């Protein structure tokens with residue numbers, strides 16, 4: 611890496627001016643590229659070929675994970691799913707088999723570090739090195755902090771963020787050598803603190819930090835063959851947030867989210883915010899005074915009121 615401690619001030623200023631010039635020129639080109647690509651329909655884009663690639667999806671037994679499994683299978687990928695729930699794994703396997711695809715499932719509690727590390731090794735032996743890792747599983751309890759049991763807080767952290775360290779560590783060497791793709795499923799709740807989600811929101815903020823920091827590390831050390839995608843969806847109609855009635859926008863449909871994630875992976879997109887309009891609204895949080903942001907959240911969006919309707923799946927999160 612170039613040394614940043616310059617001997618004299620003139621050298622410091624001249625290199626800074628040069629770097630700024632390169633930055634402006636490259637940024638202009640990248641903005642043009644992004645604008646152009648946004649106009650090109652997906653069917654005319656060059657997409658990553660995932661045929662025969664090992665795609666590991668955590669939480670693949672339900673919701674978006676199950677639909678992504680089918681999408682990847684249809685693209686001839688070798689799909690591996692992990693889930694805490696054997697029955698859920700079976701429904702995904704049956705779904706894929708009904709279309710003539712195979713899928714391997716492993717029961718893994720993502721709160722258990724040893725089990726994750728051990729199963730990563732088993733997958734490598736039985737299937738092969740993982741090419742695409744989708745850290746998708748998540749858990750939510752939705753209670754204000756004073757009602758949130760300690761065990762639930764710990765479990766939310768273990769599943770929603772700590773597991774990402776152990777899964778990535780289990781396949782990063784292979785990805786650095788062969789190329790690969792790490793997908794982090796965060797949430798809009800990781801961009802905006804959400805009522806009843808001191809644990810959930812905090813872990814999703816951490817997912818974003820994890821993605822950005824690892825992206826920096828990989829690029830800095832020239833591991834450009836490892837791609838990364840951060841996914842931040844708004845509410846999805848999978849049942850995870852059952853009962854919640856958002857005021858301004860309807861929940862996203864799970865199939866649309868699964869299709870968008872697979873498409874983002876195949877386009878090597880670094881950020882995937884769903885819906886796209888949220889990306890435009892988010893800066894308001896930083897520009898508006900805090901009291902105005904609160905008015906927006908509580909009066910216009912009625913965020914806390916809608917979250918108070920949370921029923922979820924009617925079970926308390928494990929832990």
Ligand SMILES: NC(=O)c1ccc[n+]([C@@H]2O[C@H](COP(=O)([O-])OP(=O)(O)OC[C@H]3O[C@@H](n4cnc5c(N)ncnc54)[C@H](O)[C@@H]3O)[C@@H](O)[C@H]2O)c1
Pocket residue numbers: 668669670671672673674675692693694695698718719720721745746747748749769795796797798842843844845846847848849850851
């Ligand atoms: N549903 C939403 O409104 C929404 C919104 C934004 C982001 N997300 C995120 O998207 C991802 C997928 O959400 P979804 O709606 O499909 O969820 P889901 O609840 O429908 O499915 C999650 C799957 O993860 C599994 N799982 C839960 N805990 C586990 C554990 N400890 N070990 C292994 N597997 C476990 C579940 O059995 C389930 O099959 C999650 O990370 C979630 O936080 C969801």
